[in-house]
Amino acid sequence: MTSVDGETEISARPAMLAEAGEGAFVRAVEAIYATAIAPGTWPAALQAIADLFDDVGAVMTYRRADGRFGVVVSPRLGAGQVEYNREWYRHDIRAVRMIERGFLLSGDVATDHNLGLVEEHDRHPFFTEFLSRFGLRWFAAISICPDPNVDVVVSLQRSSEKDDYGAREVATLSRIARHAEQALRLGTRLIEAEAGSAGLRETFARLNMGVVLLDGAGRIVFSNETAKRFLAGPLDASGERLTARAIPDRPVLQAAIEAALQPGSDHAASVSPRPILLQSDRESRVAVYVLPLRASLAPALEQFLVRSQAVVLMVEMKAGDPADPALVRDLLGLTLGEARVAALIAVGVSPRDAAQRLGISEETARTVLKRVFTKSGISRQSELAALISKVAMSNHQPVSKAF
Numbered sequence: 001m002t003s004v005d006g007e008t009e010i011s012a013r014p015a016m017l018a019e020a021g022e023g024a025f026v027r028a029v030e031a032i033y034a035t036a037i038a039p040g041t042w043p044a045a046l047q048a049i050a051d052l053f054d055d056v057g058a059v060m061t062y063r064r065a066d067g068r069f070g071v072v073v074s075p076r077l078g079a080g081q082v083e084y085n086r087e088w089y090r091h092d093i094r095a096v097r098m099i100e101r102g103f104l105l106s107g108d109v110a111t112d113h114n115l116g117l118v119e120e121h122d123r124h125p126f127f128t129e130f131l132s133r134f135g136l137r138w139f140a141a142i143s144i145c146p147d148p149n150v151d152v153v154v155s156l157q158r159s160s161e162k163d164d165y166g167a168r169e170v171a172t173l174s175r176i177a178r179h180a181e182q183a184l185r186l187g188t189r190l191i192e193a194e195a196g197s198a199g200l201r202e203t204f205a206r207l208n209m210g211v212v213l214l215d216g217a218g219r220i221v222f223s224n225e226t227a228k229r230f231l232a233g234p235l236d237a238s239g240e241r242l243t244a245r246a247i248p249d250r251p252v253l254q255a256a257i258e259a260a261l262q263p264g265s266d267h268a269a270s271v272s273p274r275p276i277l278l279q280s281d282r283e284s285r286v287a288v289y290v291l292p293l294r295a296s297l298a299p300a301l302e303q304f305l306v307r308s309q310a311v312v313l314m315v316e317m318k319a320g321d322p323a324d325p326a327l328v329r330d331l332l333g334l335t336l337g338e339a340r341v342a343a344l345i346a347v348g349v350s351p352r353d354a355a356q357r358l359g360i361s362e363e364t365a366r367t368v369l370k371r372v373f374t375k376s377g378i379s380r381q382s383e384l385a386a387l388i389s390k391v392a393m394s395n396h397q398p399v400s401k402a403f
Contacts, residue, residue, distance in 0.1 A: 024052045025172070029179050033291050036183040036311055037200065039190055046154070047074035049176060053169055055158045056136060062145070062152045062188075063359065077157060080134040088130045093120060094139060104151055105360065105368050107335025109142045109170045118164075132160065140165045140173055143337060144181045147325075150188060151359060154180060181326065181336070182291060186211070186313055210286075210314030212242060213293075215307045218257055222308070230314045234278040234286050242312060244278055252276050253288065260292040260310040274330050275315075287324055289313040322347050323388050332376055332387070341368045345381055346388040 031048035035041050046058040057074035059081070073081045084092075097115040098104065112118050121127045121137060131137060141155030154177065158165070165173075189207055190200075201222075204211045210227030212220055219240045223231065231237045236245050244253045253276055275287040291311045317323060322343045329339035344354040355365035373379055376387060 024048075025176070028052045028176055030292070032176070032179050032183050033293055033311075036186040036291055037190065037293065037308075039187045042072045042187075043074055045180075046072065047076065049154070049180075050074055050076075050156060052172070052176065053156055053158070053165075054162075055156050056134075057157050059155045059157065060152065061155070062150055064150050077134075080130075080136070083130065083133075088126065091124075091126045091130070093117065093124055093126050094141075098141070098153075099360075102337075102360075102364055102368075103141075104143050104153070105335070105337025105341065105358070105364065107143065107329075107337045109140055109165075109173050111140050111165050111170070112138055113164060135159055135161070138162065138164050140170065142173055142177045144177045145184055145188070147184075147188065149357070152184060152188075182289060185209075185289060185315075186291070186311065210312075212312040212314070213308040214242065214257065214261065214310040214312065216261060216309045218242070218261060218310075227312075227314055230286055230316075235288075235314070246279060249276070249278055253278075253290075256288075256290040257310060257312070260290045275324070275327055277327075284316055284318045287315045287317055287327055289315075322349075328388055332372075334372060334375060338368055338372050338375070341365055342372045342384060342388065345369060345372075346385040348385070 028045070028048040028051070031041070031045040035045050042060060046060060050056065050058040057077035059074070059077060060072045061069070062071075063069040071081060071085070089095075094112075094115065094117065097117060098110055101110075101115060103110040103115075108114075112121070117124075127137070136157050137160035138158035139155050140158075141153050143151065143153050145152035156165075156173065186209075189209065190203060204222070204224045207224060208226060210230050211222075211224045212227050213222040215221050220237055220242060223237070234245055234249075236243050242253070242257065244250045256276060275289050278286045278288060289312070291313065293308050293311050315324060317327075323346065325336060325339040325343045327339075328334060328343050329336050332339070332342070334342060340358060341354055344357065345351065349357070351365045351369060352362045355362040358365070369381075372384065376384065378384055378387060
């Protein structure tokens with residue numbers, strides 16, 4: 001079940017997504033953002049994602065650079081996951097093909113079709129002896145984590161009674177993945193920081209990223225110490241409201257906050273997962289991410305979170321440090337996987353070391369680097385470093401587009 005899916009044009013099913021409208025999409029997005037401050041709600045969020053596609057369930061698999069890995073599944077896949085963990089992970093041909101064909105770095109959706117697995121459905125034990133027992137057959141998956149030290153894949157698990165994923169569904173999975181990636185920005189750090197069983201308030205306080213919580217009127221409910229540094233620099237908290245000090249940046253930040261706070265059934269679909277870049281000083285920039293939050297979707301939250309309707313994250317980018325891969329992707333038109341390689345190479349990491357840190361072969365890293373060069377119109381690593389530094393430290397804003 002730790003698979004990655006791919007694109008296919010085959011779809012004999014009715015256009016379920018069109019019939020359902022955006023309602024199921026919005027419910028999935030809201031459930032995803034609830035995980036940002038309550039990572040324990042990921043099973044429910046995965047089920048909401050599966051429901052969007054009328055599927056049995058969904059799986060999130062993560063692997064850290066130190067070799068640790070884990071799996072989170074939606075409730076309906078619990079029994080199958082027990083069997084998978086006991087034995088079938090050794091025979092997961094999907095995971096093998098996913099790695100062989102570079103889907104962790106491609107940023108594309110992987111399916112049974114583009115992994116060349118359809119012919120294996122009737123003969124490989126993973127399908128005939130394992131998945132068939134749980135009524136499963138098809139899958140679609142995508143890599144969603146921008147952190148170069150963590151691989152995270154979300155995969156949908158579809159019943160054998162349904163058809164494979166069509167182009168419309170592949171596009172929707174890519175769209176929902178951007179929001180999952182955004183929520184993981186905070187969620188993965190909370191998981192790591194909560195190892196000491198600290199409360200959320202204490203955990204927020206010691207994160208090395210700025211965290212500001214806003215109520216439904218846009219007033220600041222909470223800010224951690226890291227955020228207070230930024231509030232004395234490119235951001236301002238006058239009148240208990242968050243704004244940018246530079247006048248040209250104010251409308252962009254205000255629009256992002258208003259979209260995140262917008263009530264009604266369609267607010268989540270209007271939120272852009274892209275960052276807002278603010279000038280900190282000559283040597284650094286601050287990437288600001290605004291996430292909607294519906295506390296009712298994340299039960300058992302601490303009292304100080306109950307009034308929160310949005311989370312604002314602030315990440316400092318200093319010259320000489322690896323740029324945020326998601327930012328590199330958006331500014332240079334790369335895939336997330338290509339951006340992860342580019343961000344490391346741009347700060348002097350060799351292709352061999354980058355491959356080791358990303359858990360891929362050196363040959364794959366060099367192949368990806370060639371694609372980056374082609375897309376960016378450059379031919380040398382020094383040019384890549386200069387280009388990323390220029391776009392990341394300039395006043396250029398990523399194109400704001402709702403997903």
